[in-house]
Every structure is written in structure tokens, then in C-alpha cells.
């Protein structure tokens with residue numbers, strides 16, 4: 001196990017996921033699915049504001065990648081076409097793609113509590129107090145495997161956040177420093193200083209326990225549920241695809257799968273698109289839609305759920321150009337997330353190490369993840385999108401399994417070949433979560449609103465609100481007229497209830513960038529008060545200029 005010295009420290013405490021989840025429920029962004037039946041683990045429903053936010057993200061992606069994509073590395077416009085394929089495809093699809101054989105996670109059971117978790121999502125916490133910090137690296141490593149705690153988390157950063165959020169886990173120790181660790185290599189190890197009630201100081205270390213360690217030393221890894229040694233089973237492979245049956249009989253002959261990724265629906269239609277749309281390689285096919293994975297441990301709000309949405313492009317290019325396009329897409333995709341409001345500090349590109357590469361990417365130039373620093377991975381990062389070189393793996397496999405001829409005929413070269421495929425594969429649901437995390441800003445100093453959601457105006461579920469200051473004296477009529485004018489172009493909210501301060505606070509939590517209030521002065525001089533969400537600053541503007549004001553700031 002590596003024992004590198006800490007490379008980076010940070011004192012920025014992560015935002016609280018509990019508060020964000022509560023706000024999402026209170027303001028109608030996201031609700032637990034089947035809530036009146038106590039919920040169903042791994043499934044979520046989008047409320048009115050969440051639906052708008054998700055639609056805005058989806059539409060921005062479709063617009064910027066399909067309708068009006070960026071120019072290619074040579075300045076030529078890209079050609080990208082959309083499809084919308086069935087969720088259930090012929091079961092051979094998933095044999096050809098490798099999912100039946102290889103889309104597995106290692107699952108471990110606690111034989112006493114009967115609980116289950118993913119072996120590659122286990123973090124051991126070594127807690128050293130008093131005399132232990134001066135132990136040598138080797139001694140610490142030895143002791144690491146008799147830890148007091150294990151936590152389920154896929155990165156040490158995520159485990160650190162679990163400890164910070166759950167004070168009972170650490171009791172009676174107190175963490176006296178921020179967690180520090182290798183931000184460039186966040187999966188490895190994190191360290192923080194601790195103190196016990198007698199003032200003895202020490203350290204806590206968090207490190208990911210690799211699957212092989214469970215396999216080789218099952219007696220020395222405590223269960224995360226009971227802390228007991230020797231109660232964990234060896235990891236078993238568990239296929240993540242949801243099975244169902246097509247037709248009236250439910251035998252093995254009728255088995256079908258809910259798609260675990262949208263990509264295969266693109267490969268199945270690659271020939272149809274080529275034959276009908278007069279495109280030439282290089283070109284892309286895009287799809288947005290639902291995907292289903294029977295995740296062993298769905299966690300972290302909508303980050304890892306069992307039903308989610310993806311936005312995927314398969315970019316078909318000549319094999320010798322794969323590297324050029326791979327680099328191009330890495331750059332384009334990172335910049336795109338920035339353009340819709342994610343900050344540079346919270347984004348990083350991380351190249352997969354060889355042992356992480358998916359089966360199809362092994363021969364190609366690799367896989368880059370666009371990673372976002374979510375509150376629960378802080379100070380580490382979690383995957384938001386993967387840009388992979390899938391080589392010609394999928395087309396070759398489908399040709400072999402289906403017998404259809406899937407090679408491309410290049411007229412200029414007078415040659416048949418399988419194009420290589422570069423795949424930017426983004427999570428729409430994870431993108432929504434990143435936007436929510438980025439926007440979520442506690443505002444203890446502000447009167448009225450406890451939080452502001454400062455979405456990029458292009459993403460905001462409600463773009464502006466129109467309020468009559470009071471619900472009388474001719475104000476509602478003027479406000480209503482302005483509302484009717486604006487709603488033809490923008491997502492506008494009209495609200496007459498409660499004090500104006502409460503209405504502003506509601507809009508701050510919903511992330512509405514601008515509010516316009518009709519007051520007594522409006523009736524005298526045709527000006528309205530406009531209020532800006534991020535600063536709470538107010539000013540007056542002529543009612544006739546409101547539409548132009550919004551066009552300047554939001555577009556349209």
C-alpha cells in the first residue's frame with residue numbers, strides 16, 4: 001500500500017449534502033421515488049424545478065453538441081446526428097457488447113448482518129492516537145489492517161466526508177485539521193489530525209482497501225456494518241443489468257435487458273444513419289436517454305442511482321485519426337461544463353490508469369474522466385463524464401454476432417474499414433447534481449434567504465419572477481400584463497402571496513436570477529424594481545425595457 005507524503009492541504013469545508021438534499025425536496029427539485037411507500041432505494045423523481053433544470057441541461061447539450069456543434073480541429077464544421085433508440089434491444093446486443101459477460105461489480109456480504117456492499121468501495125480508517133504518529137510507515141501499514149472503522153465509499157475523500165458528517169462514527173475523537181491528501185490522486189489516502197478528550201493528539205488515515213486485499217486477507221478486514229473481523233464473504237461478481245422478460249412467458253428464452261448505457265442503441269443504428277443521411281466519416285451520432293444499472297450500493301443522492309439518464313456521442317473516425325479526435329473531445333467536453341457554470345476549481349481531467357480501463361478501451365488511446373469535486377468526494381473528485389477511445393470494438397463485435405456488414409466504405413480511399421470510435425459519455429442526472437452542488441450557497445448573512453442557488457442563467461429553472469408588491473391598488477393587473485408578455489420567451493413565475501421578502505427568498509432558493517416588482521412608483525412613472533439574486537441588489541428600470549434587459553443577460 002502506498003504511503004506517500006501529503007501533497008496538498010485545503011481548508012475549504014465541503015458544502016453540506018444534507019442541507020442540499022433538504023432544499024431540493026423543499027423547493028421541488030428532487031423527491032425520493034415512491035416516497036409515500038417509504039421510498040425505493042436508488043430511484044428518484046424530479047419535481048417541477050428539477051424537471052426544468054434537467055431539461056435545460058439536456059437542451060443545452062443537444063443544442064451545443066448536435067444542432068450547433070463546435071468546429072473540428074481543422075476548422076471544419078462537425079456533423080452530428082441524433083437518434084432515439086429503444087430501451088430494450090435484442091439480448092444478443094449485450095452479449096456482443098460484453099455486458100453479459102463483463103458488466104459486473106464485486107459484491108461482498110456481511111454474513112452476520114446480511115448487508116451487502118461493493119468490495120471496491122470500501123475505505124479503511126486507521127485511527128492513531130497519542131504515541132502512534134511517530135510510527136514508521138511500515139508499522140502504520142501493518143496496523144492499517146486492524147482498523148477500528150471501515151466505511152463504504154469509493155474514494156477516501158468521500159469517506160472523509162462521511163466521518164465529518166456523522167460525528168457519532170468518530171466519537172469521542174475530534175478532528176482538529178482539514179483532511180489533506182493527494183488531490184491529484186484522490187483515491188489513495190487522506191490524513192487529518194485528531195484529538196481525544198484527554199488532549200492526546202494523533203492522526204486519522206483513510207485509505208481505499210483494494211478488492212484483492214479482501215480476497216487475500218478476509219479475516220483482517222472488519223465489516224463496515226458490525227466492525228467484526230472474519231464475517232465478510234469473498235467478493236462475488238454481480239451483473240449490473242436489470243433482466244426482464246419479453247412476451248407472455250417468462251422463461252430463459254424470453255430474457256431481455258434494460259439498457260445499461262445508451263451507446264449500444266447508437267451502434268445498432270450506425271448503418272441506418274450512414275445509409276439514410278449522406279454522412280461521411282468522420283461524423284457523430286448522439287443520443288440522450290434513460291439507462292438502468294442494478295447498482296449494489298446506490299448512494300450519494302442522484303450521483304449513483306439505479307435509473308438515470310445519459311448524454312452520449314459516438315464519434316466515428318478513421319483509425320489513424322483517433323488520437324486527434326480523442327484530444328479534441330476531451331478539450332471540448334471540459335470547456336462545455338465550464339460554459340454552463342461549473343467552476344474550473346471544481347473540475348479536473350483524470351486519465352484512467354491501465355487497470356481501470358474498460359475492456360473496449362484497452363487497445364485504444366485510453367479514457368479520460370471529466371471529474372467534478374462533489375461535496376461528498378471533497379477534497380477529491382468524482383466522475384461526471386468519461387471520454388473513451390472505444391476503438392472499433394463495438395462495430396466488430398456487432399458484425400460478428402449479427403452477421404450484418406458494418407464496415408465503412410471510404411470512397412476517397414476506395415477501401416472498407418471499421419471506423420474507430422471516440423465516445424464522450426456524460427451523465428445527465430450526474431450533471432444535474434453537479435449544477436445543484438455548484439449553485440448551492442448558504443447565505444447566513446442575508447436576511448430572509450438561508451440559501452441561494454446561483455445557477456448560470458441558461459440553466460435556471462425559473463428565469464425571472466414578476467411580483468405585485470401588494471395584491472391591490474391596480475398592481476396585480478400591471479404585473480399580470482408584464483408576466484403575460486415575458487412568458488412567451490422566458491420561464492417566468494407570477495406570485496402574489498406573502499411578503500415581498502419571503503417571495504424573494506423563495507426565488508433565491510429556486511435559483512431565479514431576476515425578480516421584477518410592481519409597486520406604487522410603477523403606477524406613477526412606469527418603472528419597476530428589479531432585484532438580482534446573487535447580490536440581492538435592487539434598482540429601478542422602465543417597464544418597457546424589462547424584455548431587453550433579460551435578452552441582454554439571458555439571451556432570447
Ligand code: ATP
Pocket residue numbers: 261293295302303304305306307308309310383384385386425426427428429430431
Ligand atoms: P462509475 O465508475 O461511477 O460507476 P462508470 O465509469 O461505470 O461510472 P460509464 O459507464 O462511463 O460510468 O457511464 C457514463 C456516465 O454515466 C458516467 O460518467 C456517469 O455520469 C453516468 N452514470 C454511470 N452510472 C451511473 C449511475 N449509477 N447513476 C447516475 N449516473 C451514472
